[in-house]
Amino acid sequence: MNTQTDERLFDLTRDDDQRMNQATMQRFAANEIRVVAKDADEAGVTPKGFYSKTAELGLTLLPIPEALGGAGMARSPVSNALNAEDLAWGDMALSLGALTPQAFVNTLLDQGSDAQRERFLPRFCEGTFVSATTALMEPRATFDPMEPQCTSNAIDGCYRLNGSKCMVPLGESAELKMVIAQLDEEGPAAFIIEGTPDGMTVKREEHMGLRTLELATLTFDNVQLPAEALLGGRSFDLQRFVNLSRIGLCALAVGCCQGVLDYVTKYVNERVAFGEPISNRQAVAFMVADMATELEAMRLMTWRAASRAEQGLDFHEQAYLAKVACAEHAMKIGTDGVQLLGGHGFCREHPVESWYRNLRAIAIMDGVASV
Amino acid sequence: MIQLEISDKHQETYNNARMLAEHMMRPYSRKYDKAEHQYPKEMEEVAKLMAGSRNTSSKGKKPESASAAVKNSNNMGAVIGMQALAWGDLGLFMAFPGSGLGNAAINSVGTPEQRKKYANAYAAMCITEPGTGSDSANISTTAVREGDQWVINGEKIYVSDGERCDTLVVWATLDKSLGKAAIKSFIVEKGTPGCEVTRLEHKMGIRASDTAAISFNDCRVPLSNILGSPEIATDEEGRKKAFGGVMQTFDNTRPAVAAMAVGIARAALDMAREILAEEDIQLNFEKKPSNTSAIEAELYRMESEWEGARLLTLKAAWMADNGQANSKEASMCKAKAGRMGNYVTLRCVELCQSLGYSEAHLLEKFARDSKIVDIFEGTQQIQQLIVARQVLGKSSSELK
Numbered sequence: 001m002n003t004q005t006d007e008r009l010f011d012l013t014r015d016d017d018q019r020m021n022q023a024t025m026q027r028f029a030a031n032e033i034r035v036v037a038k039d040a041d042e043a044g045v046t047p048k049g050f051y052s053k054t055a056e057l058g059l060t061l062l063p064i065p066e067a068l069g070g071a072g073m074a075r076s077p078v079s080n081a082l083n084a085e086d087l088a089w090g091d092m093a094l095s096l097g098a099l100t101p102q103a104f105v106n107t108l109l110d111q112g113s114d115a116q117r118e119r120f121l122p123r124f125c126e127g128t129f130v131s132a133t134t135a136l137m138e139p140r141a142t143f144d145p146m147e148p149q150c151t152s153n154a155i156d157g158c159y160r161l162n163g164s165k166c167m168v169p170l171g172e173s174a175e176l177k178m179v180i181a182q183l184d185e186e187g188p189a190a191f192i193i194e195g196t197p198d199g200m201t202v203k204r205e206e207h208m209g210l211r212t213l214e215l216a217t218l219t220f221d222n223v224q225l226p227a228e229a230l231l232g233g234r235s236f237d238l239q240r241f242v243n244l245s246r247i248g249l250c251a252l253a254v255g256c257c258q259g260v261l262d263y264v265t266k267y268v269n270e271r272v273a274f275g276e277p278i279s280n281r282q283a284v285a286f287m288v289a290d291m292a293t294e295l296e297a298m299r300l301m302t303w304r305a306a307s308r309a310e311q312g313l314d315f316h317e318q319a320y321l322a323k324v325a326c327a328e329h330a331m332k333i334g335t336d337g338v339q340l341l342g343g344h345g346f347c348r349e350h351p352v353e354s355w356y357r358n359l360r361a362i363a364i365m366d367g368v369a370s371v
Numbered sequence: 372m373i374q375l376e377i378s379d380k381h382q383e384t385y386n387n388a389r390m391l392a393e394h395m396m397r398p399y400s401r402k403y404d405k406a407e408h409q410y411p412k413e414m415e416e417v418a419k420l421m422a423g424s425r426n427t428s429s430k431g432k433k434p435e436s437a438s439a440a441v442k443n444s445n446n447m448g449a450v451i452g453m454q455a456l457a458w459g460d461l462g463l464f465m466a467f468p469g470s471g472l473g474n475a476a477i478n479s480v481g482t483p484e485q486r487k488k489y490a491n492a493y494a495a496m497c498i499t500e501p502g503t504g505s506d507s508a509n510i511s512t513t514a515v516r517e518g519d520q521w522v523i524n525g526e527k528i529y530v531s532d533g534e535r536c537d538t539l540v541v542w543a544t545l546d547k548s549l550g551k552a553a554i555k556s557f558i559v560e561k562g563t564p565g566c567e568v569t570r571l572e573h574k575m576g577i578r579a580s581d582t583a584a585i586s587f588n589d590c591r592v593p594l595s596n597i598l599g600s601p602e603i604a605t606d607e608e609g610r611k612k613a614f615g616g617v618m619q620t621f622d623n624t625r626p627a628v629a630a631m632a633v634g635i636a637r638a639a640l641d642m643a644r645e646i647l648a649e650e651d652i653q654l655n656f657e658k659k660p661s662n663t664s665a666i667e668a669e670l671y672r673m674e675s676e677w678e679g680a681r682l683l684t685l686k687a688a689w690m691a692d693n694g695q696a697n698s699k700e701a702s703m704c705k706a707k708a709g710r711m712g713n714y715v716t717l718r719c720v721e722l723c724q725s726l727g728y729s730e731a732h733l734l735e736k737f738a739r740d741s742k743i744v745d746i747f748e749g750t751q752q753i754q755q756l757i758v759a760r761q762v763l764g765k766s767s768s769e770l771k
Contacts, residue, residue: 007378007379008374008376008378008379009374009378009441009442009443010374010375010376010377010378010381010443010447010685010689011372011373011374011441011689012373012375012686012689013372013373013441014373015372015373018373078373082373142662144658144659144662145659146657146658239657261762265762265763268763269763269764277769279759279763279765279770280765280769280770280771282752282755282756282759282770282771285755285756285759285760285763285765285770286752286755286756286759288759288762288763289706289754289755289756289758289759289762290706290755292703292758292762293683293703293706293707293758294679294707296683296686296700296703297679297680297682297683297707298679300375300679300682300683300686301675301678301679301682303373303375304375304376304678304682306373307373307374307375307376308375308376311374311376313376316656317656317674318678320656320657320671321656321671321674321675321678322675324660324671324672324674324675325675325676325678325679327660328672328675363661366659
């Protein structure tokens with residue numbers, strides 16, 4: 001082995017696979033996502049066949065071991081983040097929907113037991129879209145991802161689940177749900193729920209954005225779960241799950257913001273006021289400059305957290321800080337995007353208003369899009 | 372491969388510089404803040420040690436660049452080392468003897484003869500004039516050829532190291548009516564008749580760094596002291612190229628100045644967190660900022676801004692190390708780091724209340740020192756202008 005190539009170097013170059021993937025994802029984002037996003041957002045419904053098309057990207061299949069029918073590639077938080085970034089350029093809500101089963105798979109790979117992997121993963125390798133999700137958020141203003149109040153109690157070798165989860169992506173259609181709850185006095189645990197057991201109700205939510213994501217509230221009233229539903233058969237590393245989710249969310253924010261920047265750059269160069277393009281004015285141009293600068297900082301912070309996760313280094317602080325940066329600057333970019341288009345930005349003829357509505361979710365959401 | 376940790380070698384560079392900063396700079400911070408314009412002789416030893424460590428590390432292992440495609444070399448090493456030294460004290464760092472901005476100019480555009488002759492010079496840069504700041508293409512100092520000499524006339528201000536240096540690089544115009552293509556730079560050795568330091572500025576911060584006003588009255592230098600060609604380009608393309616060449620130095624120096632902001636903001640954050648920890652305020656990066664106290668939320672926010680600025684700075688330097696054009700990224704990091712450094716240092720003073728404002732700690736000094744970093748080597752607004760032009764694809768005549 002050449003020691004020189006082993007030396008850890010700061011590097012921002014995508015490897016060959018990532019470059020090829022980028023081309024595929026960007027094409028998909030432009031040709032399959034951006035073009036349907038507006039109608040889908042207005043209808044609040046994902047277009048028929050959309051998720052089946054995303055299944056052709058093989059996102060869930062790649063990291064699953066060959067023995068279970070997958071491609072057996074090592075799960076790569078960096079590549080996952082890059083994919084999320086490139087897809088979200090097309091539309092954040094549709095992309096998050098497409099990536100939600102992957103988040104389920106990633107978490108199962110990360111913290112599940114062999115028996116659970118063998119039981120649930122093969123169905124993700126058949127080239128069809130399997131709706132599966134993760135559920136962490138709860139409906140209160142001071143919700144904190146590290147302090148879920150949903151409870152589970154071990155009773156006679158089974159578990160009884162109570163409480164409610166909200167903003168669950170694909171909440172209505174998901175055949176597999178990973179639900180995070182406190183387990184007795186032991187701390188957080190995750191449960192895999194198949195279908196809709198007795199005592200569980202699903203209610204579709206309507207939000208200001210992410211309207212195609214089928215966000216739903218799941219309510220659990222003494223829901224009985226078998227012993228094997230407990231993920232990994234032990235307590236759940238909630239912090240790790242939250243951190244990996246934050247990387248995914250940040251990557252989605254970066255992609256969406258890149259969409260905003262590209263769109264407004266073209267617009268302000270073409271829009272004429274006072275006899276010249278409005279981008280000839282510093283008041284406009286400086287907003288664009290700040291957007292580009294903050295976006296790049298968001299991207300680098302997201303990549304660093306992902307890269308540390310991939311290398312097995314501690315990435316807790318990096319994921320946290322990336323989320324802090326994206327929570328603030330993604331929304332700023334979203335609101336400036338509308339501002340730069342003026343009244344046109346406020347009207348639905350342009351997509352910036354939908355990006356504004358979607359980006360508001362970045363600061364709020366946790367526990368989805370785990371890489 | 373995407374990997375954003377710095378190399379072990381650069382981490383060592385940082386650790387060593389940080390050690391010097393802590394033990395050989397910090398103890399003198401207040402002394403030279405009070406004794407403005409006094410020469411900080413203690414820094415000679417620090418500068419020597421830094422130069423020494425640079426030499427041994429370059430002599431040691433072969434640079435990684437030898438075979439690997441990706442390089443982490445001098446530009447990255449410089450911004451990483453500078454972060455640590457600026458953490459120690461920005462004013463004292465700028466007062467390090469032996470190297471000024473003029474050296475960067477001579478090294479980047481000088482002929483081999485000039486580079487050799489001035490290899491050991493301590494060269495300062497004279498650009499700004501009383502009537503010309505950010506619009507550096509508008510300078511009025513003149514250079515006129517008389518026989519085998521250039522005759523320089525004019526007044527320069529804000530010359531960092533202007534008094535302590537031994538050599539000056541002076542921007543002057545050969546013919547103001549010909550615009551920026553006629554701007555050239557000249558090497559003037561201190562002591563040349565007609566060149567005189569007329570004043571030292573009294574400043575809000577970085578008081579250890581000397582900032583001089585220098586006048587040139589019929590100051591004569593040999594013809595060979597011009598940096599670059601004496602020809603004035605006549606076509607548009609040539610004119611652009613000529614001035615662009617002078618401005619290019621900034622692509623290398625801006626990440627370095629951004630690194631200063633990163634270093635000083637780190638100093639403020641470290642100190643503020645230390646002070647606040649004594650009052651039981653600590654960060655664990657767990658609760659969402661909106662579920663924490665206002666003071667914790669603000670600390671998280673500042674840590675996040677700091678990290679963003681640091682990574683942008685590394686990126687710009689990394690691009691330079693790998694031969695990529697980085698004009699946009701150099702300005703991005705300077706813009707972000709400049710405003711971050713100023714914001715963070717001022718907020719740290721505010722968060723620590725009387726302890727921050729008091730001269731009993733250095734937080735108030737960091738807050739004074741940081742302001743200049745958002746101004747020199749191109750103000751915040753100049754950086755925004757450059758980034759905007761690049762993102763929007765605008766010329767300087769379209770986006771003024």
